[in-house]
Amino acid sequence: MSYWETITVGETIELGSHTFEAEAIKRFAAKYDPQGFHLDEETAKASMFGGLCASGWHTAAVCMRLNVDTRAAHAREWIAAGNPAPKMGPSPGVTNLRWLKPVYAGDTVTFRQTVTAKRKSASRPGWGVLEFTTLGVNQNGEPVFSFDGAAFSGTD
């Protein structure tokens, strides 16, 4: 059985949780999204958000990190069981990326991914495309982040 064959449409994978600390929110924002509500508690309190919250791109980047770590751990298990290394390809993009609620300083977001489709590529032999939806939920069970993605994966 190939790694590709072990992937089941409908399966949900837990990617893990991350707590967004105020200092990390400000560090990311200073570099990539320097708006007051991501940089300073007092400015944030007076803003539409009512409190310091993470850049939406920070949430996306953290989700990617947990995704890469989870996939790498799965690949290590697969290899440890005596199988060849699975081939992971690039992503052509994502769609419907939504910041559903602010991620405030101190919030813990748990990310999970559900495979929604898989198909072999007609143009690239040995490769297929996985489609999946990713959801981030905060410590109160509220969805805060979601997107639909796709990635190339080896099929042999």
Add this chain to the structure above:
Amino acid sequence: MSYWETITVGETIELGSHTFEAEAIKRFAAKYDPQGFHLDEETAKASMFGGLCASGWHTAAVCMRLNVDTRAAHAREWIAAGNPAPKMGPSPGVTNLRWLKPVYAGDTVTFRQTVTAKRKSASRPGWGVLEFTTLGVNQNGEPVFSFDGAAFSGTD
């Protein structure tokens, strides 16, 4: 005239350019997207990409930084001309985010944004929603990154 009224559907704003240096690509990847083709020249050479390239989320984050800087500069000009500070709101999300070609180490990407729609919010008096498409083009004129976005903006 309000700041909202100065925004014209169809107008294109230059957000600026950024050169993706190898060290910055690796630093971002080590934190948020630790895959070999973003971390190490030799691994990247042997990969599907053929060379070290930036995480797609790095490209998105850099685009956001240029976007925030450009909007802030426009707001400063507007205020300097004796107008009240424009109100900038959150973004509900983006769609059709595409990594069209790899952004390799040393590539310079120029980002621009075109306003595609604006409408006043029915549910939030004093606010409207701007829709726009964002494009990143490399030094060879090749589109490498694009997405469609939306953001709340004050209308008064």
